[in-house]
Amino acid sequence: MKAEIKCPSCARWVSNEGTHCPHCGSVLDRNVLLKEERAKRAVPETPKKKSRIELFLDRTENSDKPFVILFRKVVAFFWAIYMAVLAFIVWLVTLAAG
Numbered sequence: 001m002k003a004e005i006k007c008p009s010c011a012r013w014v015s016n017e018g019t020h021c022p023h024c025g026s027v028l029d030r031n032v033l034l035k036e037e038r039a040k041r042a043v044p045e046t047p048k049k050k051s052r053i054e055l056f057l058d059r060t061e062n063s064d065k066p067f068v069i070l071f072r073k074v075v076a077f078f079w080a081i082y083m084a085v086l087a088f089i090v091w092l093v094t095l096a097a098g
């Protein structure tokens with residue numbers, strides 16, 4: 001059955017015969033969408049967006065500039081403290097919530 005459906009992502013009219021939008025690559029078929037989402041969830045990688053600090057640490061990981069290396073160490077140090085405090089707060093909230 002050939003019909004035109006509106007892509008939920010780019011709002012263009014596309015044939016419903018394909019499983020993906022030819023314009024933006026979005027999944028059109030609900031079954032495929034569900035399957036892909038399940039596959040995504042199976043991946044152990046965390047889906048949350050990286051913060052600027054994490055991106056900075058990633059970008060400077062293989063730098064050979066002494067200043068960048070030093071700066072990266074300082075940032076990584078404070079980032080570790082920040083994450084530790086965050087984890088502590090989460091732990092406190094969990095404790096308070098019972």
Ligand SMILES: [Zn+2]
Binds near residue numbers: 007010012023
């Ligand atoms: Zn599209």
